[in-house]
Amino acid sequence: METTKILSASFLDILFDGRNKAYGAYELRNTYNRRLVKALGATGLVIATFMGASALRGATSKKAPVPIITTVVDLTEIKETKKVEPPAPAPPKLQEPRKIEIKQFVVPKIVLDKDVVTPPPSQEDLTDVKIGLKDVEGVKMGDIAVPPEGVPDGRGVIETKPVEKDDLPFTKVEKEAEYPGDWTRFLTTNLRGEVPVDNGAAPGNYRVLVQFVVDINGAVSDIRVLKDPGFGMGAEAIRVIRKSGKWKPAVQNGNMVKAFRSQPITFQVMEQ
Incomplete structure (x- = not known):
């Protein structure tokens, strides 16, 4: 480009001087402002059209009024009515x-x-x-x-002797007698495990079943071995149970009763 034309030429002409302006890039840059104005104008026209349509629709269609529903509470005084109770039945006549x-x-x-x-x-x-x-x-x-003598007018409390009940212990009760502490710990602490070994018992498990009576005072009595494998284990079980002291009595129908109590004890002899 000649020096005299540079001052009057546009930036775009200077940029594309000596280049192929027919390729398309020059045309796009040269017409960019016009195309931008047309696009903005078209967008504004579309927005104005929609806004006008919405305004026209709102002016032509009037909404029906929404009714306000209220609740009316009647505060009429309620008179209290007394409940009429039926008369009490007459007491039965005492027969003379x-x-x-x-x-x-x-x-x-x-x-x-x-x-x-x-x-x-x-x-x-x-x-x-x-x-x-x-x-x-x-x-x-x-x-x-x-009525016996001493009861005025034949009325009063006549004392009678209580009927003596059989003093046999209960075999089945609602709640069995209980040791007041940790019964398992008491047995394992006081039983001498060397007794069957000292008496020549072979390795294995030996089960002893002991039955005894706990009376209403918690005292233990009538200790018997129902199943004894021998080797001194039955006598050892009796010794420990006799040493247990006071128990909590069994309960039947809400009363403390005298009852039987059974206790299985297993001795385990290990191989040496």
Whole structure:
């Protein structure tokens, strides 16, 4: 490009001086501003069209008013009504106890027949009657139970002797007797494991079953070996259980009772 034309030429002409302007890049750069203005104008026109349509639609269609629903609470005073309770039933009438015939006790006095004013009652008249201080009309005693002496008007508490129950221990109870501490630890601590070894027992497991009685005071008694493999193990089990002291008694129907208690004990002899 000539020096005289550089001052008046555009930047684009200077950049593409001596190059192929027909290739396309020159045309694109030269028309860039015009194309940008057209694109922005078209975009603005589309946006304006949509906004105008929305405004027109909102002006032509009016929304129906939304009703406001309220809740009305009636605060009418409620009168309290008293609950009428039915009358209590009348207590049953107490039946008047039947009176037993009583014959007055006559102090015997020996007099002549002519001096007898009131003869004493005969033996037949005194059958099934009660002897008292005065004559009272009533029914014969027969099979009627007469309250003992000392109970006024035939009413009161009559003490009776308790029926003696069989003192045999229970075999089945709701809750068995319990040792007050760690029973397993007590057995393992106090049993002498060398007893079967000292008595010549061969290696193996030996089971001893012991039965004893725990009374209502927790005392242990009547210790018996139900299954004894020998070698002194049964006697050792008895010795340890006798040493156990006081127990918690068994419970049946909410009461402490005397009951049996069974305890299996296994001795294990190891090979030496």
